[in-house]
Amino acid sequence: MTRERAGKRSYTRTERKRGRYIKARPAGDRPEDIAFDATLRAAAPYQSQRRATSDNDLALKLRRTDLQRKVRVRRTGNLILFVVDASWSMAASERMEATKGAIFSLLVDAYQRRDQVGLIVFQRDRARLVLPPTNSVELAQKALRELPVGGKTPLSSGLYLAWQVIENARRRDSELRPLMILLTDGAGNVSMTGMPAQEEANRIAELFQQASLRSIVVNMEHAAFDRGLAQKLAEALGGTCYNLPDLRAETLLSTVKREIEL
Structure with a gap:
């Protein structure tokens, strides 16, 4: 490519x-x-x-x-799918604001570039598709006005829903270039199947690598307490792990744009 x-x-x-x-x-x-x-x-x-x-x-x-x-x-478009941990395991409100800012910035020129942007949040017991893939700023503003935060961390549910959204998009356009941006510390504590939550998340992550789907993990764990879970998850995905200690919309946006242009 x-x-x-x-x-x-x-x-x-x-x-x-x-x-x-x-x-x-x-x-x-x-x-x-x-x-x-x-x-x-x-x-x-x-x-x-x-x-x-x-x-x-x-x-x-x-x-x-x-x-x-x-x-x-x-010419083809990109699908940029944000998957965000909205549990109390991180400073969820701060992450959400940075993600919203990055989404709005990407949507400004999404129509001209044929790109689409979507958002999945996971917290409590499940993941939700808050913003289906779109290039509409107006639709994004309505969907992102208020997002819930708090609760446990259903990481595997977030990954599985992301997989479903990407597969559905690829069925509609086989030449679409999807990119998943996962904001998490890599620690899941809610299982969908009864399997240990961390093992389940890593197994679902391997689906992305097997299908050669592009992904990046933005590590949200504080450096002093980092257990390396985000890096391990990125390896299972076959993607890259970034540590962004100063997470703002601008830093997240520049990271995503670099990946898109590879």
């Missing part, structure tokens, strides 16, 4: 024939959308030999192995 300069939308490889042709590769058993320029270049070195061993007088002698298929890219 490649990306234009900041402020532009992402590019992703596509199997459609409407994308921009960037290179070619051997067609193999898929002789379709043929790149004629690349096919001619592949066949050119063998023309003298083929003329010497052929009885026909064709100007150009092609073999199936010469065929080159176009590789195309097209």
